[in-house]
Amino acid sequence: MSRADHVQLNVRSAFAHARAHELARRTGMTATQVVEDALRGYVPPGVAVTVGKLVLRGPILVRPAGGSSVSLEEANAALEAARERDD
Structure with a gap:
């Protein structure tokens, strides 16, 4: 038993x-x-990961404070790369 x-x-x-x-x-x-x-x-908060000029903060890509601006094309390319990486 x-x-x-x-x-x-x-x-x-x-x-x-x-x-x-x-x-x-x-x-x-x-x-x-x-x-x-x-x-x-x-889901515990993760370490910030750089994706192009954007930084991954949790599930969101954000522009880091300071530094140069990010164009729409660069942002879309970084988002697409992140989506492909997650699949």
Whole structure:
């Protein structure tokens, strides 16, 4: 007979506890399901990656502060390169 695996996560934040239970009541899910769903969808912020003259900040390409301006053609080329890289 196998032993049951009892895993527990203690949350010490009053806000996180209240919000998880509020969302559980509103969605009909358990608090555990709410937390699991939130963790599945979480993507930690990444390191800025240079794409042409643009810099990748999370899922968005932005022009870095300072430096020369970026033309529309250069921006479109960088976006297309990023899209092809992600595929």
